Amino acid sequence: MAVTGASGALGRALLQRWHQRGASLIAITHSTVPLQLHDRAGAPIPLQQLTWQVGQEQVLLAELDAVDVLVLNHGINLQQERSAEAAAQSLEVNALSSWRLLEGFAARVAGRSEAERTGRPRSEVWINTSEAEIEPAFSPLYEISKRLLGQLLSLRSLDLARAVRIRRLVLGPFRSTLNPVGLMPVGFVADQVLLQASLGCNLIVVTPNPLIYVLMPLTTLGRWLYNTLLTRA
Numbered sequence: 001m002a003v004t005g006a007s008g009a010l011g012r013a014l015l016q017r018w019h020q021r022g023a024s025l026i027a028i029t030h031s032t033v034p035l036q037l038h039d040r041a042g043a044p045i046p047l048q049q050l051t052w053q054v055g056q057e058q059v060l061l062a063e064l065d066a067v068d069v070l071v072l073n074h075g076i077n078l079q080q081e082r083s084a085e086a087a088a089q090s091l092e093v094n095a096l097s098s099w100r101l102l103e104g105f106a107a108r109v110a111g112r113s114e115a116e117r118t119g120r121p122r123s124e125v126w127i128n129t130s131e132a133e134i135e136p137a138f139s140p141l142y143e144i145s146k147r148l149l150g151q152l153l154s155l156r157s158l159d160l161a162r163a164v165r166i167r168r169l170v171l172g173p174f175r176s177t178l179n180p181v182g183l184m185p186v187g188f189v190a191d192q193v194l195l196q197a198s199l200g201c202n203l204i205v206v207t208p209n210p211l212i213y214v215l216m217p218l219t220t221l222g223r224w225l226y227n228t229l230l231t232r233a
C-alpha cells in the first residue's frame with residue numbers, strides 16, 4: 001500500500017498499522033527527510049520512500065503500478081489566510097492534486113491487461129476529505145478545498161468506481177500538525193479507519209459529532225442522485 005502525506009500524523013499511524021497487517025509499504029512524501037518509523041517493539045519498519053511535489057502527479061503515478069491500495073492523505077490548513085496565493089495552494093494541495101492522482105491511478109488500473117490483473121486484489125483508492133466537506137472547520141480555504149475534493153469525488157466516482165474501489169474517509173478533529181487542538185488521538189482514528197475498511201465500508205466516518213454519521217450518508221446519496229440524473233458517462 002502507498003500513502004501520501006506519509007510523514008504527517010495520520011500518514012504515519014496508517015503506515016504503522018498496515019505494517020502490522022504484513023503489507024509492503026510505500027511512503028509518499030513531499031519532504032526530502034528520510035522517514036523512519038518503528039513498530040511497537042521499537043524495530044524499524046521497512047518502507048520505500050517516494051518524494052514528489054504537487055503538480056508532479058504523472059511522474060509519481062509511474063512508480064505506483066505495483067500498488068493495490070493508494071491512500072490520498074496529504075493536506076494543508078492555511079487558517080486565517082485569504083490571499084490569492086493561499087487560495088491557489090489550498091486548491092492544488094487539498095483538492096486538485098488528489099483528484100489528478102485518483103484519475104491517473106484509475107486510468108492505469110483500467111489499462112492493465114487481463115494477465116496483469118490475474119492474481120491481484122481489486123485496486124483501491126482511499127481519499128481523505130474531512131467532515132469539513134459538510135460542516136465548518138473554522139478555516140474558509142480548508143473548507144472550500146475539501147468541499148471541492150468531496151464534490152469531485154462524488155461526480156467522478158460514478159465512472160472511476162468501475163476501475164477501482166473508492167473509499168471516502170470523513171474524519172473529525174484529531175491531533176496533528178494540521179490541527180494541534182484536535183479532540184481525537186490519531187491512533188484511535190487510524191484504528192477506526194482500518195476497522196471500518198475491513199467491515200467493507202466505502203464511506204468511512206470517524207468523528208465525535210453524531211450528526212455527521214447521519215448527514216454524510218445523506219449527502220453522498222443526494223449527490224449520487226443529482227449527478228446521475230444530470231450527467232452522462
Ligand SMILES: NC(=O)c1ccc[n+]([C@@H]2O[C@H](COP(=O)([O-])OP(=O)(O)OC[C@H]3O[C@@H](n4cnc5c(N)ncnc54)[C@H](OP(=O)(O)O)[C@@H]3O)[C@@H](O)[C@H]2O)c1
Pocket residue numbers: 004005006007008009010011028029030031053054073074075076093128129130131170171172173174175176177178179182
Ligand atoms: N487533523 C484533523 O483534525 C483532520 C480532520 C479531518 C481530516 N484531516 C485530513 O487528514 C489528512 C492528514 O492530516 P493530518 O492531520 O495527519 O496532518 P499533518 O500531520 O499536518 O499531515 C499532513 C501531511 O500532508 C503533507 N503535505 C503538507 N503540505 C503538503 C504539500 N504542499 N504538498 C504535498 N503534501 C503536503 C505532509 O506530509 P509529507 O511531508 O509526508 O508530504 C504533511 O505531513 C489531511 O488531508 C487532513 O486534511 C485532518
